[in-house]
Amino acid sequence: MTTDEQLAILLRGVTHCEKRDELKKKLERGMPLRMKYGIDPTGFDVHLGHTVPLRKLRQFQELGHIAVLIIGKATALVGDPSGRDESRKSLDEAQIAKNAISYLEQISKVIDVSKAEVIDNDTWFDKWGFGDVLKLLGKTTVQRMLERDDFSKRYKESKTPIYLHECLYPLMQGWDSVEIKADVELGGTEQLFNLMVGRDLQRDAGQEPQVCLTLPILRGTDGEKKMGKTAGNYIGLNEPPKEQFGKTMRIADTLMKEWFELLTDFDTATIEAHLSGKPNDAKKTLGAEIVRQYHGDAAAQAVLAEWKKQFEDKGDPDVIAEAMIPAGEGIDGQVAANKLLVLAGLCKSMSEARQKIAEGAFNYGADRVKPADFKTQVPVADGLVLRLGRKIVKVKLA
């Protein structure tokens, strides 16, 4: 494959490339490039938003380049200020270590982790003394920091404080690039500033600066904000097929194009064809494709069939999550409706359960019995199906 062909593939979907010429030059040498991608193990779930850059990383892998995954144990302690309007809470180390393991396992669904170099950035940062930190801090200025969009916004609007340690984050991330001698670093568009700091630090250290590639930010299920943990609008790679599919079915029609483009390998013509058809069908295709990527073909087929059964034919799905109900509850196998909802985890409180019952949101069994009121005794048995709105659960006596 020629360099130009490679470039064409690698730059597809990329928002910004700093700098294209340098990337071309690097590719022309014919040596595998060291592709850096950093993840901060700040939570348990890797979600679809992360897969946008990860999918790009996989493309590089497929062309023979080396993925270098930085597990940001040290940086997670600081918290990335990128794209947020408030400072992020730092986490404790034990939690971070635990997250890191689960992250890798999840990421392996997108890229080939066995062929990647995986490095914790505390490998070097843990050895640092205060003098090293000072040296790193001396590499930049307050003015440069304030150039960064989220800082300047927070500074001008003075809504939220900017803590000094947050300024350390981009420098640390940049230093990672020096340590691993990155050729290219990938990230979301909000990462541009951080990525550019890496270039500066590498140049300073006498290395050839990395090329920075930024990819579009995926909007979450709400169709508004960036997909993320904080906004609670994400679909996790570890979520069961039904959840992934269901959440996808609930996104706004207007969001579909973006998701098709960023989350599937469908070519433009195919995507257009889907979008010009029935929106509902297009969304099913999208949802099934997402499930297929993370759970396989069989799961995707199954979830489609389940969907049809439950929502189009209004029946019970084959697989229903079980809710453990302590056998000791109630009298003679009867439990008051509101209590049952709480026991089954369908409602947070008795008051909520009461309200939902009054609204007619709750029914049970094959014939969809609706309790007259919250005091109605429901005969509970193994396998009894309980429904509250779109939530559905099967009783398991314990």
Next chain:
RNA sequence: GGGUAGGUGGCAGAGUGGUCAAUUGCACCAGGCUGUAAACCUGGCCUCUUCGGAGUUCGGGGGUUCGAAUCCCUCCCUACCCA
């Protein structure tokens, strides 16, 4: 170091001694209509309740008062201005 303005339910933001479990908007949940989309209408959104109420909330602690989110003291936190 000095000064000013603030800290209210997931967020935004009212309220400044009783009528405040606290206006309103957003988010969220449910019902209706649908395609588990959008829009729209309705109800809900601290906990418990024998549905009459009851109990705990307005940065933390203490106090004044018959009564405080509202007044006083103190501590913690934030922004802005001056140095």
